[in-house]
Amino acid sequence: MLIDSLFTIRSREETPAGCTYVLAPDAGHAIYGAHFPGSPVTPGVCIIQTVKELAERSIGRPLFLRTxxxxxxxxxxxxRQATEVTFPLAISRPDEGGVAVSCVVTDAVSTL
Structure with a gap:
């Protein structure tokens, strides 16, 4: 779990499409010491995992990342620069049991 570890939830807002979360990265987390020393970057796989975890919180059940x-x-x-990162989740249910999630992550410095 990366929520409450790599990221802390600062706020959550329900939207017509889903839910928007504002998270704060923990610059002291061990992952930043390895990725990359002296120039920390949040790994892309961690961003994807965070979107999954936020989607699970939004719909209230565990999810399996299929595609x-x-x-x-x-x-x-x-x-060190992004004190807040915004994760706006658009959540739909295109088929029985399935969930589709779209998210464009942004911070105060840039759009990701």
Missing amino acids: VRNAKFLHVIDP
Whole structure:
């Protein structure tokens, strides 16, 4: 679990499409010592896992990540610069039992 570890939830707001979370990265987390020493960057796989965990909180049940159709990391999340990161989740249920989630992550410094 990366929520309450790598990220702390600052706020949560229900939206017509789903839910928007504002998170604070923990610059002292061990992952930043390894990725990358002296120039910390949030790993893309951690961003995807965080979106999954937030979606689980939003719908109130565990999810299994079956497919990632599109993932682009156009900017980095540097925990020394990004004190808040916004995760706006659009959640739909295209088929029975399935959940589709879309999220464009942004911070005060850049759009990811």
